[in-house]
Amino acid sequence: MKGPREAETPGMRVSEDWQVWIGEKELPVWEALKNTNHGTHDITRMSFVGFDLDKPLVVRIRAKKPGAVEVRPYAENIPTEKRGEELFLTLKKPTKLILTRGTGYEGTLILTANPPHLPPKPESVTRYFASGVHEVGELALKSGDRVYLAEGAIVKGWFALQKVENVQITGRGILSLGHLPHKEDFRVFKGDATQNILIEGLTVCNAPGWIVSFWNGNSNLTVRNLKLVGSFRYNTDGVQTGTDGLLVEDCLLQCNDDNFSLNGVCKNVVIRNNLLWNLYNGGVFMLGWATGQQFELRNFDVHHNVIFRAGGCCDYDRKAPFSLKLFGSNRVAENLKFSDIDIEDIAPYGRWLDFQAEKATKSVVRKIQFENITIRKTWRVEAELRGTSDGAIEEVAFTNLVIQGKRVASPQDAGLNLIRTKNTTIDSKSFPDGIVFEAKKSGSESPQQSTVSSSAQAAGPNLLEARQKELRGSVMDQKQVDITMLLKVSGPGVYRYGVRVRGKDFPVKVTLLINDEQHPSPDVLLTGEGSQSVERTQPVRWDELRRAVLRIEVANGKRGSFQLEGIWLQRSGG
Known part of the structure; x- marks a missing residue:
């Protein structure tokens, strides 16, 4: 059998950061390497190791480079002991851990203690990949196929499942895909119109695009104990599907896009006991987003x-x-x-x-x-x-x-x-x-750049500035718009408020309503030559939390195309 160095593939090499032993046996620790300029640049490599755990044991770990080692997730509360340069972890049950070194995430170690399993005999499955490197490319599967990747198998390939049922892809091997270029709609596990599919136990390293991608009329998809590592490239969504009957459990999904992207018709979903790492792009649980197709998400746990x-x-x-x-x-x-x-x-x-x-x-x-x-x-x-x-x-x-x-x-x-x-x-x-705005106590405001005039700057910081982005541009082609705000302050005070709007050839009126008290501004004519500001200094007083409405309306009652560019609320004394 080839040694670890001979089994290295593009984007994957023997780890230069970590060594791991169980007893006197040293385990093969691999390292995924970043081969793209996508996203964050502070993580360029991560190591990973896996083994089966059928009884409590102690794992000995050595970090080859300096830095304090932290064992996560925190909630696992793994018993650890440091002896010199080595760390000893006591594992009592199958688990998935991420060991960080220093203050960042560069050169982390992903450690997976898998549940025990019994490998099948090669002749009992449709396709058996033994230990070693296998050049496969796309493997199209048929109904009833069973594919097994043995421990030590490194497969440079991916799977297509089209209108098939009762297919299993399992094992302890690695799909290594660092040799492929980035492609957004690449699908490592490509499924359409499938039934009763099981993906279990494998590791996917350096995927070029979408990973578990099952669209269009799937039912009963199970993803169990899947490990995604080295997903540095954009569009590496973990589980991307519209499925009736989806179970994802006991997985470690490290992605540089959505860990879960659920669209289409996706019903009766259970996602449990997973460790999820979203590197930079996308979100963790991403629901909807796609356009031009039916979306139905029900019974989601x-x-x-x-x-x-x-x-x-x-x-x-x-x-x-x-x-x-x-x-x-x-x-x-x-x-x-x-x-x-x-x-x-x-x-x-x-x-x-x-x-x-x-x-x-x-x-x-x-x-x-x-x-x-x-x-x-x-x-x-x-x-x-x-x-x-x-x-x-x-x-x-x-x-x-x-x-x-x-x-x-x-x-x-x-x-x-x-x-x-x-x-x-x-x-x-x-x-x-209501939209939440938080104000500081009087006298505690720190200097900061204001978005309004110098006279307003003297009144203190803009208490609404942190919410500008979602308000700006939200008011267009309307007769009247009400922006509801929940205003939280430390006590009664005197405030000035104002807005900046852009429009053309019609007057705009701005009114602040607090406890149904109206504090209107004079009309301002929008000329279309830059932004116009409406400012008011008003002894507006309220207690700890009050509901307020900022009303912007075209004063002549006609519809106008205007845009909200800024809004502020400032303590001016009292």
């Missing part, structure tokens, strides 16, 4: 998963760990439950929740539960539910939501904007629509 890290990308506001985006008409997302999910890290810029249905019509988004969700670290605490253009997101319930050590009791605690929603509850308490 996601529980007992760990999100190691949720990435942040160029479209950061729309790529949260929990993300839904609907287009078109007659879309349905109903009976969705996310429970017992531990999120260890959300990368800079990322929201933790983003459900957007405003581009859908005649659609239903309702009965959604978030229960026992823990977010240990996030760059910002922000989330949004935004209903359809002609309806609302209904019956969303949050129970035992903890963000950075604090149990959430209100939308303000969660940074949660509620726009066209009905019956939203947090620990059974109902909350109305």
Whole structure:
């Protein structure tokens, strides 16, 4: 049999960062290498090792390069002991771990203790890949086929399943695809119109595009104990499917796009006991998004998963760990439950929740539960539910939501904007629509660049500035637009408010309503020559939390094409 160095393939080599032993036996540790300029540049390699675990054992690990080693997920609470330069882990059951070194994620070790299994005899399966390197390319499978990759098998190939049923692709081998160029719609496991498919136990290294990709009329797809590593390239969605009867369990999915991209007709879904790592692009649970096809998501149960890290990308506001985006008409997302999910890290810029249905019509988004969700670290605490253009997101319930050590009791605690929603509850308490804005105590504001005039700068920082992006550009071709805000301040005060709008040849009136008290501005004529500002200094007083409405209307009652470019609220004394 060839030695490890002889089995190296493009994008995969023997690890130069880690060594692993069980007893006196040293295990082969592989290293996936980045071969693209896609996404984040602070992670260029990661190592991985796997073995079966049928009884408790101690794993000895040596990091070849300096840096404190941290064992994650934290919730696993693995007993560890450091002896000199080596770390000893006591494993009592099958598990999946990520060992980091230093402060970042460069050169991590992915360690998988698989459940025990009995390899089949070669003659009992349709295709048996023994230990060694196999050049295969695309392998088209037929109904009833059974494919097995033995431990030590490195297969440079992928699978096509078209209108087939009762197919199994299992084993402990590796699909190594670093020799292929990036291609967005490449599909490592390509399935259409399939029934009763099992993918289990394999490792996929350096995928060039979509990985488990089953579209168009599938039923009963099971993905179990699949490991995705070295997914550095964009579009490496983990499980991308529209399936009636989907089970994904005990997997480790490291992706540089959505870990789960669910579209089409996707019903009766269970996703459980997985370790998920979104490198940079995409989101973790990405629902909808596709256009031009039917979307129906029902009976969706996601529980007992760990999100190691949720990435942040160029479209950061729309790529949260929990993300839904609907287009078109007659879309349905109903009976969705996310429970017992531990999120260890959300990368800079990322929201933790983003459900957007405003581009859908005649659609239903309702009965959604978030229960026992823990977010240990996030760059910002922000989330949004935004209903359809002609309806609302209904019956969303949050129970035992903890963000950075604090149990959430209100939308303000969660940074949660509620726009066209009905019956939203947090620990059974109902909350109305509103966009959350947080103000600091008087005298505690730190200097910062304002977006308005120098006179307004003197009043303090713009308390709404953090929410500019989702408001800007949202007001166009309307007679009147009401922007509802939940304003949280530390006590009564005097504030100035204003907006910046752009339009042409008609007057605009801006009114701030607080507790039904109107504080109108004078009309301002939009000339089309740049932006026009409307500013008011008004002794607006309210207590800890008040609901306010900023109303922008064309003063002559006609429809006008104007655009909101800025909005501010500043403490000016009192």
